Structure formats: structure tokens, C-alpha cells
């Protein structure tokens with residue numbers, strides 16, 4: 001009932017982790033493999049391993065989460081090694097995330113993947129809000145176009161981009177115009193809402209060390225923004241570019257709403273961090289129950305069919 005075709009492969013369901021959550025190590029990735037998740041993605045990788053920011057750098061809060069991890073990861077070779085082993089005995093294409101801290105590093109990362117035997121799907125993260133001194137690439141439209149132009153000179157494998165949330169109709173239009181120029185497999189909206197601030201009510205203190213407590217916001221806080229970004233790109237991008245919906249998915253209803261807005265795959269971050277991989281089974285069941293109640297046999301029956309008020 002939840003079968004989802006994405007890039008010529010039929011996944012059992014559209015649910016997967018958001019890059020960065022539960023995907024830093026082989027152990028965490030193996031747990032996702034063994035969960036009810038239809039697919040999964042690795043932590044955004046840089047060329048060399050990175051320590052990331054000083055802790056505490058992540059906090060769960062009542063309505064979501066705040067993080068300024070700072071792109072900690074074991075380096076691209078660690079994840080590539082895992083990916084090459086994984087694909088030897090699994091059909092389902094793996095999603096592989098990269099996040100260079102410069103244009104050159106992004107090109108080098110993708111060149112490495114292009115030259116490797118990796119046959120899965122690559123996600124170019126253009127929206128990390130926590131690399132000290134580095135603005136989120138995808139808020140710089142000319143730079144985004146420059147990077148994608150350079151990438152598609154040589155990259156021929158399936159590629160998606162992870163975008164930050166936009167909050168202005170003109171930005172949706174401008175970004176969609178750029179993205180429509182490229183043979184992208186998908187757009188993943190949204191990354192965390194960058195540089196929010198959470199204050200602990202007991203201590204009057206921020207809850208993460210880096211950047212005086214400023215960090216990316218996830219969870220319930222972000223669903224309206226996530227749905228808007230999914231809908232905005234679903235209605236602006238050429239049909240070949242699919243949408244992965246990320247942001248504010250805690251229940252089957254949230255998942256259903258992302259699908260109504262036009263998403264094909266769904267990524268779960270904050271609530272996966274809080275609940276663990278058992279969440280995939282729960283959300284799949286809740287989503288199926290909603291579909292049954294509404295008389296839908298498949299997701300294609302309602303994907304993208306959110307109603308407006310005419």
C-alpha cells in the first residue's frame with residue numbers, strides 16, 4: 001500500500017531518515033537497514049573526517065530540536081566503503097550525502113563518487129547552517145547555479161540537492177528557475193531552519209554551546225515551512241525532478257500532508273532522534289490507516305492533490 005517508486009526502484013514505503021540523524025556510523029546505518037525504513041541516507045560527508053563543533057551541540061526540546069553539530073563526520077571514504085559493501089548485497093539504492101565546505105570540496109567529493117563504483121543516489125547538501133564562517137550555499141543563488149553547472153560537466157549518476165527553507169515567493173521562483181536548468185533527480189526540502197535560538201526556562205541559558213546557542217531548528221516547529229517549500233517546488237519544478245519532503249514529520253498525518261503537497265520520499269530527522277528507528281513502523285501504520293479511512297489504495301491516488309480554496 002505504501003510502495004513508492006523512486007528512480008526506477010520500488011521501495012516498500014517512502015520513509016527514510018534525514019541525513020545527519022542516526023547515520024554517522026556503520027552501526028547506526030545498519031540499524032536503519034534493519035528497521036522498517038523504506039530507504040536511508042548517510043551523514044553528510046566531507047573529504048577528511050571532521051570533529052564538528054564542541055558539545056553540547058544538539059538538544060531535544062518539547063516542540064522539536066536545535067543543533068549546531070558543525071558537520072562532524074567520518075570522512076567520505078568511510079561512507080563510500082560502507083556504501084560499496086552495502087550495494088554488493090542489497091537491491092535498494094542507498095542515498096549518500098556530501099557537504100563540502102567550499103566549491104572545490106564539493107566538486108572533489110562528487111568527482112570521487114563519480115569515479116567510484118557507487119551505484120546509489122547522491123545528495124548534495126547545499127544547506128548546512130552550522131559550518132563556522134560559511135553561509136548556507138543555497139541562499140546564494142548565483143553560487144548555487146555555478147556549483148550545479150560545474151557538477152553536471154562531469155557527474156552522470158543520480159543526484160539530488162538538499163535545500164534550506166525559503167520564506168519568500170520570489171525566492172521559490174528564482175530557485176526553481178535555476179534548478180529546472182539541471183538534470184537533477186530530486187530536490188529535498190527542507191533542511192533545518194537555520195540559526196534559531198532556544199532558551200531553557202529553568203536556567204535562562206541557551207542549550208547548545210556553539211554560536212552562543214544559535215542552531216538549526218527541527219521538529220514540530222518547522223512543519224508549516226516544510227509543507228510550503230515542498231508544495232512550492234512541486235508546483236514549480238519540471239516533473240522529472242522529484243521532491244523529497246523533510247521537516248516536522250512526527251505522525252502518519254504529517255507524512256500524509258507532505259505527500260499531499262507533492263513529496264515522493266519522506267525524511268524524518270528530529271522525531272527519529274527522539275524515538276529511534278521503531279518510528280518507521282509506527283508512521284507507516286498510521287499512514288496506512290489514514291489511507292484506508294480515505295479509501296486510497298496507493299499513494300499515487302492522492303500525491304500532490306492538496307486542495308486550495310477556489
Ligand SMILES: O=C(O)c1[nH]c(=O)[nH]c(=O)c1I
Pocket residue numbers: 020044067068069070071072099125127128129130131191192216
Ligand atoms: O551541523 C550539522 O552537521 C548540520 N546540521 C543541520 O541541521 N543540517 C545540516 O545540513 C548539517 I551538515
